[in-house]
Amino acid sequence: MTIYLDNAATSFPKPEPVCAAVARTLRYGAANPGRGGYRLSLAAGRVVLAARDAAAQLVGMPDPARIIFTANATEAINLALFGVLQPGDRVVTTSMEHNAVVRPLRALADRGVEVVKVTADALGFVSPADLREACTPGTRLLAMTHCSNVTGTVQAIEELGRWCRTQGILFMVDAAQSAGLLPIDVTEMGIDLLAVPGHKGLLGPPGTGFLCVGEGVQVKPLLYGGTGTRSTSDRQPDELPERLESGTLNVIGLAGLLAGLEYLQKAGPVRVREHERALLEQLLGGLRRIPGATLFGPVDSQRHGGALSFTLEGGDPTELGHRLDAEHDICVRVGLHCAPDAHRTIGTFPVGTVRVSPGWFNTHEEIDRFLAAVHSLAAG
């Protein structure tokens, strides 16, 4: 049996109710939501509404209309960054970001946005004091990840969000690796823009995600087009979510996302976190005992999200990944994980690391088999 340990890329397998919801909607309910007055379209619209409500509840957003559905976290991040920044603005970010943040910021820098990068320590932690110091007067936005996809390092989001609020600085959080795993409450944490993938920790299908837009935050659309509302006007509507959601929505994916959110709710967020933390502890303990293995990121599982990186002395990560797949039927991700800056920060650029990211469906027995496989590879 294949052992899948790449849940940081996308969660797999998906819960059975997610598969069933996708198949059922595709077969019987995939009319265009919000576009027709007939019952099938209205039913599709209700699926979207229910998914919006569930997503809003998950992140502590009182107004579900401020949940904007996207295809993934990358689209949500682009919508947030291009939607609030303009030439002359100043944005502070960190050295632990995924290219989903790095590249839009680079494109914005080319258009005259000032981008200031704060370097994390060797474990991947970004000091809140350093971030506060970098946010000089006139800074418009602090944009950073909640949890690193390379080291699993969890940043001090709550503290920073509260501080940003006192300074009038917008706060954007990339929750690609934390949503579904760590508690998030945009209101309590002072988060103005929260980017979330539907297909990772929320256990939904690929092609789903959302941006949660805080009360009073103005975001320019990334796309303009049909919304099924105010059709007499050639201008984009002002109301959310339509202002930021043009074109036919992915009702099949959203039906799956809704089922994923319901599944998580039923499983219990605390239980999910505890299970994944127990797997992580097993991994951390086991890898530490392997001769020649070097672990990166925090050792404290309380400040560690789902991903863990390591290298083996004298072993090329790409080769290790290939052998884990070919000889042991184990899926991990190797290399730079679309986060070259994070690897520069922890000293593993340009070769990268082997990343292991367990998920809800992994068992302790699978982790034992993984550790035994790494042991045998380390022994040559």
Ligand SMILES: Cc1ncc(COP(=O)(O)O)c(C=O)c1O
């Ligand atoms: C930290 C981080 N941000 C953003 C993304 C992009 O997410 P998506 O694949 O949903 O666009 C990823 C994906 O791995 C990620 O790990």
